[in-house]
Amino acid sequence: MNINVRVAVKKDMPEIFDLIKELAVFEKEPHAVSITVEDLENYGFGNHPKFHCFVADVDGKVKAMALVYMRFSTWKGPILHLEDLVVKQDMRGHGLGTALLDEVVKYGNELDVKRVSWEVIDWNEPAIEFYEKKGADVKRDWDVVHLDEDGIKNYLSKL
Amino acid sequence: MNINVRVAVKKDMPEIFDLIKELAVFEKEPHAVSITVEDLENYGFGNHPKFHCFVADVDGKVKAMALVYMRFSTWKGPILHLEDLVVKQDMRGHGLGTALLDEVVKYGNELDVKRVSWEVIDWNEPAIEFYEKKGADVKRDWDVVHLDEDGIKNYLSKL
Numbered sequence: 001m002n003i004n005v006r007v008a009v010k011k012d013m014p015e016i017f018d019l020i021k022e023l024a025v026f027e028k029e030p031h032a033v034s035i036t037v038e039d040l041e042n043y044g045f046g047n048h049p050k051f052h053c054f055v056a057d058v059d060g061k062v063k064a065m066a067l068v069y070m071r072f073s074t075w076k077g078p079i080l081h082l083e084d085l086v087v088k089q090d091m092r093g094h095g096l097g098t099a100l101l102d103e104v105v106k107y108g109n110e111l112d113v114k115r116v117s118w119e120v121i122d123w124n125e126p127a128i129e130f131y132e133k134k135g136a137d138v139k140r141d142w143d144v145v146h147l148d149e150d151g152i153k154n155y156l157s158k159l
Numbered sequence: 160m161n162i163n164v165r166v167a168v169k170k171d172m173p174e175i176f177d178l179i180k181e182l183a184v185f186e187k188e189p190h191a192v193s194i195t196v197e198d199l200e201n202y203g204f205g206n207h208p209k210f211h212c213f214v215a216d217v218d219g220k221v222k223a224m225a226l227v228y229m230r231f232s233t234w235k236g237p238i239l240h241l242e243d244l245v246v247k248q249d250m251r252g253h254g255l256g257t258a259l260l261d262e263v264v265k266y267g268n269e270l271d272v273k274r275v276s277w278e279v280i281d282w283n284e285p286a287i288e289f290y291e292k293k294g295a296d297v298k299r300d301w302d303v304v305h306l307d308e309d310g311i312k313n314y315l316s317k318l
Binding site: 040 | 179183191192193232233261267275279281282293294295298310312313315
């Protein structure tokens with residue numbers, strides 16, 4: 001098996017999109033994906049790319065991806081955020097996730113960030129165990145808050 | 160009382176810094192702030208600002224702030240993230256937090272984002288109640304994960 005970790009290019013976006021959809025199914029929200037392949041191409045590869053993406057190829061096919069972008073901590077400074085780390089179901093357990101996380105941490109170090117952050121769903125115990133073994137701090141007392149598109153409209157209608 | 164909500168400028172950063180430190184004390188991590196006023200000036204006001212900040216002035220003094228930046232959801236697209244919303248202790252309960260959250264949601268809507276997101280510490284029940292009343296979804300099953308600067312070095316040393 002020939003594994004190659006590299007930076008994603010525009011023509012990888014259809015395969016990235018498939019991985020995004022696969023993750024949504026795993027997280028039990030298959031209908032939550034409203035982004036399109038074209039959106040990913042536009043947002044990721046314009047003059048001001050909104051994300052940076054790594055992929056793991058196996059025998060020339062994209063089998064895993066890690067998508068990151070910069071955030072800013074008011075306590076620390078620039079942070080690298082890992083939005084998604086997805087390995088295709090049929091390729092789990094072959095080290096692709098680890099290879100991509102390694103790449104993300106190396107990239108964060110090159111950018112001299114003060115932290116690499118991500119989010120994890122609390123019932124995904126294998127992921128939590130993996131992250132903690134890698135030295136990450138899973139902050140179980142911090143919750144994520146979302147005001148979605150409808151929530152924004154509704155909020156503004158009451159002002 | 161004369162309340163004025165506006166975009167922060169560079170010379171507000173010393174007062175913003177004081178608010179950041181006040182939040183760290185409230186969150187029981189007073190020593191976690193390693194950023195400086197100069198960092199805030201550089202990161203927020205260069206050619207590629209890493210954040211955008213709103214302040215609430217009361218009688219000409221900065222009494223509250225909301226600091227935001229863009230993120231990217233692989234399911235939705237561009238997201239506005241509210242990193243910090245801080246109101247000075249002696250000014251709580253006067254509507255400054257609401258006025259700033261209103262401004263952030265309006266800004267997100269102008270930028271046509273698909274979501275406004277933030278994080279909340281799970282014992283801060285008044286904040287959670289406030290956010291939920293505003294229509295936000297507090298995702299108690301999602302945890303925040305941090306690999307800090309020492310964690311990054313340690314991670315890389317094992318590769």
